[in-house]
Amino acid sequence: SQTIHQWPATLVQPVGSPLSLECTVEGTSNPNLYWYRQAAGRGLQLLFYSVGIGQISSEVPQNLSASRPQDRQFILSSKKLLLSDSGFYLCAWGGLNTGELFFGEGSRLTVL
Amino acid sequence: SQQGEEDPQALSIQEGENATMNCSYKTSINNLQWYRQNSGRGLVHLILIRSNEREKHSGRLRVTLDTSKKSSSLLITASRAADTASYFCAPRPISSGSARQLTFGSGTQLTVLP
Numbered sequence: 293s294q295t296i297h298q299w300p301a302t303l304v305q306p307v308g309s310p311l312s313l314e315c316t317v318e319g320t321s322n323p324n325l326y327w328y329r330q331a332a333g334r335g336l337q338l339l340f341y342s343v344g345i346g347q348i349s350s351e352v353p354q355n356l357s358a359s360r361p362q363d364r365q366f367i368l369s370s371k372k373l374l375l376s377d378s379g380f381y382l383c384a385w386g387g388l389n390t391g392e393l394f395f396g397e398g399s400r401l402t403v404l
Numbered sequence: 405s406q407q408g409e410e411d412p413q414a415l416s417i418q419e420g421e422n423a424t425m426n427c428s429y430k431t432s433i434n435n436l437q438w439y440r441q442n443s444g445r446g447l448v449h450l451i452l453i454r455s456n457e458r459e460k461h462s463g464r465l466r467v468t469l470d471t472s473k474k475s476s477s478l479l480i481t482a483s484r485a486a487d488t489a490s491y492f493c494a495p496r497p498i499s500s501g502s503a504r505q506l507t508f509g510s511g512t513q514l515t516v517l518p
Contacts, residue, residue, distance in 0.1 A: 326505065335407070335492065335510040336447075351505075382446055386505075391496045392437055393506055395446035 294319035298383050298396035305403055311356075311370040313399045315383030318364065324386035325366040326393065327358055329379045336382065342366060378403045407507035408436070408476075408493035416515045423483050425512040427476040427493030434496045436469055436476050437506070441490045447508075450491075451478075483516045490514070 295318045305311060317323050324343050328336040338351045340358035348358050355374050359367045366383055380400050384393040408427040417423050427436070435454045439447040453460045453469045453476065460467045466479040476495075480487055490511040 324505075328508075336508040338505055338507055341505050380444075384447075390435055390437075390452055391506060392449045392452055393439075393447070393494075394449065397446045398444070400444070 294385070294394065296383060296385055296394055296396040298381075298399050300399060301397065303399060303401045305373050305401065307375055307403055308372050311368070311373050311377070311401070313368040313381055313383075313401070315366040315368075315396060316364055317366075317385045320364070320385065322363060325360065326384045326386065327366065327368050328382040328384065330382060330398075331379050340368070373401075373403045375403050377401065407509045408495045409509045410491065410493055410512045412512060413510065414513045414515070416517065417483055419483060419485055419516055419518050421483055423480040423487070423514055423516070425478045425491050425493075425514070427478070427495075427509075429474050429476075429493075429495040431495075432498045433471070434498050436467075437494045437496065438465075438467060438476075438478050439492045439494060439508070441492065441511070443489070447492065480514075483514075485516050485518045488514060488516050 298315050326341045327339040330336050342348050342360045356370050380398050382398045383396045408429045411426045435452050437452045438450045440450050441447045451462045451467050453467050464481045469476045490513050492508045492511040494506040
């Protein structure tokens, strides 16, 4: 069966520091992969999606970037964090036929 | 892609009562999905209804879809305290392409009181 892992689960970083959140999927090949951000008490904002290695689409211009160095690995990065980057980051992979999403457990980022 | 809008934003009921949440969207869809999120956790897919379906059941969940009104509802029957969570709808537009990206609204926060 397919599983999705995100790490770290919790992260506290100072403003201006770099960021790297990782997401890996097991049990499927060539998945569509997604990064979402959720502010406290809010809905999910789609940040990036990828349909294949090296193929990244950005939904919202911002301080973040994403990369897909391997088929089942999706990385969210920043060179210099802002206070506004705080939030709950969720990685997901997509079922190919119906588009249903399977989410990881999330990474909570606090920028101080 | 476009998001669904859930209504109400918050709902508080007693255990054993039914909970109904509504979703509205704007464009033509291929299907509409409902997800659940427990506090501090990832979203979990609950149920998917296709555009040519009007009603679907899964355990205590009943979903309806009215494509003429561009709306859907999620009914949870005989609610339990463990149903306390945020519920999101996600319409999948026909035009979503190979990426099949979904967007989500702010959700309905359901609280079931014991």
